[in-house]
Amino acid sequence: MMPLPEDFENCVAGLLEITEDIEGYLAEREVRFMTLLAACPTGRGEILEIGSFKGKSTIVLAKGASLTKEATVVAVDPLIPKSTIDPSPEGDDPWFRDFQSNLRNAGVEKQVEFHRMSSAELAETWNRDIKLLWIDGDHTYAAVKSDLEMFRPFLSDGAIVAMHDVLNVFEGPIRVFTEDVLLSSNFGPAGLCGSIGWSQYLKDPESTSKFRRQKARLYRKLNTLIPYSALGKGAGRVPRIWHKILRSRVPHSDVEPVRWLSSVTPEDSQERQGSTP
Numbered sequence: 001m002m003p004l005p006e007d008f009e010n011c012v013a014g015l016l017e018i019t020e021d022i023e024g025y026l027a028e029r030e031v032r033f034m035t036l037l038a039a040c041p042t043g044r045g046e047i048l049e050i051g052s053f054k055g056k057s058t059i060v061l062a063k064g065a066s067l068t069k070e071a072t073v074v075a076v077d078p079l080i081p082k083s084t085i086d087p088s089p090e091g092d093d094p095w096f097r098d099f100q101s102n103l104r105n106a107g108v109e110k111q112v113e114f115h116r117m118s119s120a121e122l123a124e125t126w127n128r129d130i131k132l133l134w135i136d137g138d139h140t141y142a143a144v145k146s147d148l149e150m151f152r153p154f155l156s157d158g159a160i161v162a163m164h165d166v167l168n169v170f171e172g173p174i175r176v177f178t179e180d181v182l183l184s185s186n187f188g189p190a191g192l193c194g195s196i197g198w199s200q201y202l203k204d205p206e207s208t209s210k211f212r213r214q215k216a217r218l219y220r221k222l223n224t225l226i227p228y229s230a231l232g233k234g235a236g237r238v239p240r241i242w243h244k245i246l247r248s249r250v251p252h253s254d255v256e257p258v259r260w261l262s263s264v265t266p267e268d269s270q271e272r273q274g275s276t277p
């Protein structure tokens with residue numbers, strides 16, 4: 001099993017401080033988990049972030065990755081505020097300006113290969129392996145589904161797919177995670193940390209069979225929530241409190257790093273290294 005980098009806890013502590021004042025939507029436990037994902041790669045290739053906003057998750061991924069030999073993060077976002085199509089004629093471009101200065105202040109500017117375009121535009125020329133695919137762009141069902149479909153062919157064996165807002169009110173993340181990830185025989189270990197749904201991509205469907213029961217349990221819990229996200233208020237007479245109760249039944253607590261590493265390390269490699277599963 002891959003060891004947890006010595007500096008992991010220091011890195012998380014530093015990140016919580018650095019990102020505290022950056023506008024964004026990551027909870028503390030999610031920052032910690034994303035640092036783990038970047039610091040402990042389970043496949044080979046790139047870390048690809050879809051949806052950067054002000055750079056909060058970009059910085060977390062880059063700092064986590066700097067604990068490894070390959071510290072680069074590829075990020076894609078058109079960074080166009082919804083109210084306007086183009087930056088103003090005066091050249092004021094607040095989203096991009098904030099994104100750049102946040103990265104610079106965090107000292108990760110040089111580590112980030114940023115593509116200012118949509119994920120679909122990037123996918124037209126993409127040809128690299130991916131070890132971590134972080135989906136946090138357009139949250140509609142069609143967009144999240146196509147983000148996964150466009151980049152799935154490039155996932156290396158053992159890669160992690162993680163998507164944000166699975167337990168939030170958006171339709172896309174919960175449906176795609178539940179239907180396209182959990183029901184796929186190419187995804188093995190899976191879970192949630194906060195609102196981040198994650199799973200490990202394994203090329204050989206045989207190797208995912210022992211995770212079927214775990215995935216099915218999670219599927220049943222998440223599936224009951226889909227109508228609330230998909231239909232919103234139109235979901236009808238069921239009180240909001242019932243949605244909250246159903247959501248609280250989905251396990252999404254803090255991830256313990258060493259246990260997580262053990263769950264995403266194939267047993268044969270654990271046996272080779274003489275570690276206990």
Ligand SMILES: C[S@@+](CC[C@H](N)C(=O)[O-])C[C@H]1O[C@@H](n2cnc3c(N)ncnc32)[C@H](O)[C@@H]1O
Nearest residue numbers: 024051052053056057077079118119136137138
């Ligand atoms: C929820 S925010 C991302 C938050 C960021 N990951 C963080 O943790 O701070 C969603 C971002 O997705 C971007 N976005 C929307 N559609 C996109 C697309 N088709 N491709 C890439 N990014 C997109 C938006 O511009 C916005 O910045």
